[in-house]
Amino acid sequence: MEKIGRQVFLYDFYGELLTEHQKHVYEDVVLNDMSLSEIAEELGISRQGVHDLVKRCDKILAGYEEKLHLVERFWKTKEDVSKIRDLSLHYKEDCIAQTMEEINQISGRILEEL
Amino acid sequence: MEKIGRQVFLYDFYGELLTEHQKHVYEDVVLNDMSLSEIAEELGISRQGVHDLVKRCDKILAGYEEKLHLVERFWKTKEDVSKIRDLSLHYKEDCIAQTMEEINQISGRILEEL
The missing domain is CATH 4.10.860 (DNA Excision Repair, Uvrb; Chain A)
Incomplete structure (x- = not known):
């Protein structure tokens, strides 16, 4: 599965286990296709901060799939x-x-x- | 769905998110149909302790289903x-x-x- 497709699937299945803040940012990047810079500006944090947050969410979601294999x-x-x-x-x-x-x-x- | 059936389903889906100890006890009660007293004796804890642990697992598993609706x-x-x-x-x-x-x-x- 291509990366974006996989992220969308994992988010569809396990997204509700993220915090509201994580969901908000992850949706903007993965579903709404916004750039890291745009989101950084909107939230008043660094581009690197947004990048790290997305990576962290990827890891959390992948961790659930690794355990549950539901996707x-x-x-x-x-x-x-x-x-x-x-x-x-x-x-x-x-x-x-x-x-x-x-x-x-x-x-x-x-x-x-x- | 009857209670045991529901517990089995929830455990099948989300069981891997419990700790090893929780899984062990929950399986003995729900899948292996052991009595609380038997398990209490095996683990050297009180019957009430086993009961509470099972209730706690029920709650954790139901909490995942409430969020994810995958079952x-x-x-x-x-x-x-x-x-x-x-x-x-x-x-x-x-x-x-x-x-x-x-x-x-x-x-x-x-x-x-x-």
Whole structure:
């Protein structure tokens, strides 16, 4: 996963465990794509201060994922559900039984792993 | 969800955020179904001490869910995936297009919500 994508995912899952201040700055950088200088000026702290705060948040969020692996779990589920959707969209009339069997297998696997 | 089921789910999701000691006791009570007295004896602490520790863990785990709602998210996904599996198992030959459309709708909704 590319870095920004990963940051957004981790924030989506674990962001509520950050402080209000951390959330505010992290959102500005990662979701609102503001520059460190802009945020530094807005908050009246140094650019380096903002940089350190973002790094610290990255570390906290990555620490939660390292322990809980919930982003990874969701990600796998998402891939499997996408496969099911593809199968339901592009099925062939003469392979219905086989397609249904595939959907059944994938959904069974998701239920086991969730 | 019944209480034990809920405790097991919360522990499955957030258990790694407890200390080793908390995990040990909580697992004995919730997963291994040991009595408070048995655990108290094993650890050389009072029955009340074990009781308080379990309550504390309940509170910590519930606190994470209150902030993150990840058990709830997974639970909804699980229900939806179960519906898909049912559809793939009990489809009727003369309603294929409709069944596929339903599977497509449900999987699309899961992907939006995940």
